[in-house]
Amino acid sequence: MHKILTLNQISVKGLERLPRDHYEIASEFTHPEAILLRSHKLQPEDIPESVLGIARAGAGVNNIPVAACTERGIPVFNTPGANANAVKELIIAALCLGSRGILQGVQYVDTLKDMTDKAEMNTLLEKEKKNYKGNELAGKTLGVVGLGAIGSMVADAALELGMTVKGYDPALSVESAWRLSSNVERVENLNSLFSKCDYITLHLPVLDATRGLINRELLASCKKDLRLLNFARAEIVDTAAVISALNDGDLGQYIADFPEPGLIGVPNTILTPHIGASTDEAEDNCAVMAADQIKDFIENGNIKNSVNFPTIAMERADCPRLAIANRNIPKMLGNILSLLADEDINVVDMINKSRDDIAYNLIDVAQVPCDEVLKKILDVEGVITVRVLN
Numbered sequence: 001m002h003k004i005l006t007l008n009q010i011s012v013k014g015l016e017r018l019p020r021d022h023y024e025i026a027s028e029f030t031h032p033e034a035i036l037l038r039s040h041k042l043q044p045e046d047i048p049e050s051v052l053g054i055a056r057a058g059a060g061v062n063n064i065p066v067a068a069c070t071e072r073g074i075p076v077f078n079t080p081g082a083n084a085n086a087v088k089e090l091i092i093a094a095l096c097l098g099s100r101g102i103l104q105g106v107q108y109v110d111t112l113k114d115m116t117d118k119a120e121m122n123t124l125l126e127k128e129k130k131n132y133k134g135n136e137l138a139g140k141t142l143g144v145v146g147l148g149a150i151g152s153m154v155a156d157a158a159l160e161l162g163m164t165v166k167g168y169d170p171a172l173s174v175e176s177a178w179r180l181s182s183n184v185e186r187v188e189n190l191n192s193l194f195s196k197c198d199y200i201t202l203h204l205p206v207l208d209a210t211r212g213l214i215n216r217e218l219l220a221s222c223k224k225d226l227r228l229l230n231f232a233r234a235e236i237v238d239t240a241a242v243i244s245a246l247n248d249g250d251l252g253q254y255i256a257d258f259p260e261p262g263l264i265g266v267p268n269t270i271l272t273p274h275i276g277a278s279t280d281e282a283e284d285n286c287a288v289m290a291a292d293q294i295k296d297f298i299e300n301g302n303i304k305n306s307v308n309f310p311t312i313a314m315e316r317a318d319c320p321r322l323a324i325a326n327r328n329i330p331k332m333l334g335n336i337l338s339l340l341a342d343e344d345i346n347v348v349d350m351i352n353k354s355r356d357d358i359a360y361n362l363i364d365v366a367q368v369p370c371d372e373v374l375k376k377i378l379d380v381e382g383v384i385t386v387r388v389l390n
C-alpha cells in the first residue's frame with residue numbers, strides 16, 4: 001500500500017485518481033511515501049524520511065523548501081496552468097472593480113434597505129449614481145508582468161476587452177512565447193512598463209530575484225492613477241512602499257489577493273482572501289494533475305512538471321526498474337552500471353537526465369539486484385536515492 005499524506009483539503013476528483021486498493025490517503029501518517037498539498041507552509045524538518053515525492057496542487061511552490069528537497073533527492077511537482085483560467089477570470093473581475101464604482105455602489109445601495117417608497121428610492125438613486133461613475137477598460141493600457149500560463153491568458157482576455165497590452169518577462173520560456181499573442185508588445189524593463197501603463201498585473205513566481213521587485217523606486221516611476229493588481233504573491237511587492245504610494249497619491253489603486261496587517265482599510269485598496277484559484281474547476285484540475293503526476297512517479301519513476309528534477313519518462317517493460325537520483329557529477333552512471341555488470345545484471349533499457357545539480361536515472365533490469373548490490377549503489381559517492389519498482 002502506498003501512503004499519501006495530504007496537508008490541505010485536496011479535491012475528491014484528484015484523490016479518486018489514487019485507487020484505494022493500492023493507496024491509503026490521510027492527513028496524518030508517520031511514514032508517508034508522498035505528500036499532496038496546496039498552500040500549507042512545509043518546513044524541511046516536517047518532511048519525514050520516508051517521503052519520495054511532494055506534489056503541490058497549484059502553481060506557486062514558495063511554501064515548499066525546494067532546495068532542501070533537492071538535497072534529499074525528493075522531486076517537487078506542481079500543476080502548471082491547471083488553475084490559470086480561474087485566476088484569469090478573477091483578474092477580469094478585478095479590472096472591472098478597479099475601473100467602476102461597483103463595490104462602492106453596492107455598499108451605497110445597502111444603506112437604503114430601510115426605504116419603503118420605490119419612487120423616492122428611484123429619484124435618489126438617479127441623483128446619487130454620479131458618485132459611482134468609472135472608466136472603461138477599452139483603450140487603456142495593461143502591463144502584464146510574467147507571461148506564463150496565467151499572464152498569457154490575462155493578456156488575451158485584455159486584448160479581447162479592447163485594451164492595449166504590454167508584457168514584461170525576462171525569463172519567458174519558448175513554450176510560453178508560442179502561446180503568446182503577437183499583439184502583446186514586449187517591454188524590456190519594468191520602469192518603462194510602469195511609466196506607460198494604466199493597469200499593471202503581476203503573474204510571476206516569488207523567487208529570490210522577485211522578492212520585493214515592486215519597490216518604492218518603481219512605484220515612483222508609475223502614472224499617478226496606476227491600478228496595480230497583485231494576484232501572484234504578497235512577497236513580490238514591498239507592501240510598505242505600496243501603502244506610502246497610495247497615501248501620497250502616487251499610486252491610484254492596489255487590488256490584491258493577499259491581505260496583510262497594515263494594508264486592510266487603506267483607501268484605494270481592494271483585497272480578497274487568496275481566492276485566485278478557488279473555483280471547483282481549478283481545484284479539481286490541480287488535484288487531478290498533482291495526483292496523476294505523483295502516481296506515475298511512485299509506480300514508474302517517471303517525472304513530469306517537477307520544479308527541481310528533470311522531466312523524464314520511459315515506457316514500462318515487463319521487468320523491474322531502478323529509479324536512482326544522484327548529484328550531477330562525472331562518472332556516476334558508469335559507477336552504477338559497473339556495479340550492475342559485476343553482478344551479471346543485464347540492463348534492458350535506460351534513460352538518464354539532469355537538471356542543474358541533480359541527475360536522475362531510470363534503469364530497467366532483467367532481475368532485481370540483491371540488497372547488497374542496492375546498498376553498494378546507494379553507497380556510491382553522489383548517489384542520493386535508490387528505488388526498486390516492480
Ligand SMILES: NC(=O)c1ccc[n+]([C@@H]2O[C@H](COP(=O)([O-])OP(=O)(O)OC[C@H]3O[C@@H](n4cnc5c(N)ncnc54)[C@H](O)[C@@H]3O)[C@@H](O)[C@H]2O)c1
Binds near residue numbers: 170173203
Ligand atoms: N492568487 C492565486 O490563488 C494564484 C493562483 C495561481 C498562481 N498564483 C501565482 O501566480 C504565479 C504565476 O503562475 P503561472 O501559473 O502563470 O506560472 P508560470 O510558471 O506559468 O508563469 C510565470 C512566469 O513568470 C515569469 N517570470 C519569472 N521571473 C520573472 C521576472 N523577474 N519578471 C517577470 N516575469 C518573470 C516566468 O518566465 C514565467 O513566464 C505563481 O507562481 C503563483 O505564485 C497565484
Ligand SMILES: O=C(O)CC[C@@H](O)C(=O)O
Binds near residue numbers: 038
Ligand atoms: O491552492 C490554492 O488555493 C492557491 C493556489 C495558488 O496560490 C497557486 O499558486 O496555484
